[in-house]
Amino acid sequence: MEEPPGLDIRYTYVTDTPYLRQWLEIPSVQQWFPVSEEREIADCVQCWIGFSKYSASITATLNGTPCGIGTLFLMPYRKVAHHCLFKLIVDPKYQGKGVGTALLRNLKHLAKNYFHLEIIHIEVFEGNPFIHLLLKHGFQEYTRQEKFVKDDHGYHARILFECYL
Amino acid sequence: MTDASKLTFRLTKEEDAPHLLQWLSDPKILRWFPMYDAREVEDAVRIWIGYSRIEAGMTALWDGVPCGMANLYIQPYKKQAHTCLFSIIVRNDMRGKGIGKQLMEHLMKHAKDKFKIEILHLEVYDGNPARHLYERLGFKEFGKQSRFIKEDGKYTAKIFMQTAL
Numbered sequence: 001m002e003e004p005p006g007l008d009i010r011y012t013y014v015t016d017t018p019y020l021r022q023w024l025e026i027p028s029v030q031q032w033f034p035v036s037e038e039r040e041i042a043d044c045v046q047c048w049i050g051f052s053k054y055s056a057s058i059t060a061t062l063n064g065t066p067c068g069i070g071t072l073f074l075m076p077y078r079k080v081a082h083h084c085l086f087k088l089i090v091d092p093k094y095q096g097k098g099v100g101t102a103l104l105r106n107l108k109h110l111a112k113n114y115f116h117l118e119i120i121h122i123e124v125f126e127g128n129p130f131i132h133l134l135l136k137h138g139f140q141e142y143t144r145q146e147k148f149v150k151d152d153h154g155y156h157a158r159i160l161f162e163c164y165l
Numbered sequence: 166m167t168d169a170s171k172l173t174f175r176l177t178k179e180e181d182a183p184h185l186l187q188w189l190s191d192p193k194i195l196r197w198f199p200m201y202d203a204r205e206v207e208d209a210v211r212i213w214i215g216y217s218r219i220e221a222g223m224t225a226l227w228d229g230v231p232c233g234m235a236n237l238y239i240q241p242y243k244k245q246a247h248t249c250l251f252s253i254i255v256r257n258d259m260r261g262k263g264i265g266k267q268l269m270e271h272l273m274k275h276a277k278d279k280f281k282i283e284i285l286h287l288e289v290y291d292g293n294p295a296r297h298l299y300e301r302l303g304f305k306e307f308g309k310q311s312r313f314i315k316e317d318g319k320y321t322a323k324i325f326m327q328t329a330l
Binding site: 034035036037040043044075076077078079080082083118119121142143144145146147148149150151160162 | 200208284286
């Protein structure tokens with residue numbers, strides 16, 4: 001997929017916080033994340049954006065406006081510092097336009113070349129359309145936990161994917 | 166296996182922290198945890214003991230002295246609040262007395278009664294003899310992360326197990 005014109009990738013700034021919060025408040029986005037209320041979103045956003053101080057987070061911008069964020073949740077302990085979990089989110093207005101692909105490609109590059117990580121992994125809820133992108137970019141499922149998520153529609157599995165860099 | 170009159174259980178208190186710190190400082194125990202050095206152990210103890218504020222920890226006492234602890238890492242998000250990860254530790258010289266099994270039984274009951282946990286899950290490193298205890302208590306493996314630990318260039322897998330309460 002071609003990148004949309006005007007797309008740029010830069011490190012995440014703390015000033016990107018309101019965008020992340022706003023995207024997580026949108027029900028069609030929120031359904032794929034563990035958050036479900038304001039306090040949870042605030043906690044999640046604070047933790048997520050906190051990784052920007054380690055230069056472990058990147059933001060996609062379209063004509064200067066943030067439209068997606070990808071972040072490496074670096075591990076705090078040495079024995080497990082060769083891998084990390086990551087999260088990625090795209091403004092629903094720009095989904096399906098190559099923003100997620102650009103973020104994923106740049107995040108893998110950051111993980112491998114700057115942090116010297118060997119593996120990155122992600123947790124997604126079953127049915128998340130992002131799974132297609134993960135599979136296209138070399139991720140493999142390594143664990144599936146049934147009934148990990150419980151909402152008004154019942155139970156859903158979480159699926160863990162990893163990619164060797 | 167145990168002298169029942171000597172073994173008692175209570176909720177974990179903040180003052181139990183030095184015991185946990187001491188047990189985790191034993192290399193024979195620490196090898197089964199992700200922490201590597203004193204700084205990392207202190208960090209992990211701070212997080213673990215922090216859960217005592219919400220009464221999520223259980224301490225086993227032998228003649229009134231702490232000899233084991235188990236902790237529920239209560240989920241901060243509603244959608245996942247029916248599941249919970251836990252960790253457990255028994256003082257090295259107190260193993261083989263059935264303390265771990267009884268501590269687990271107390272923790273499982275506490276998880277169900279106080280926190281309404283439906284699914285209790287754990288992460289154990291490949292080769293850890295504690296796995297047999299988890300199997301005896303009904304835990305089943307549902308996933309594996311092959312290269313979770315890296316020490317001296319060698320990898321050890323992390324195994325995911327869970328049970329319904």
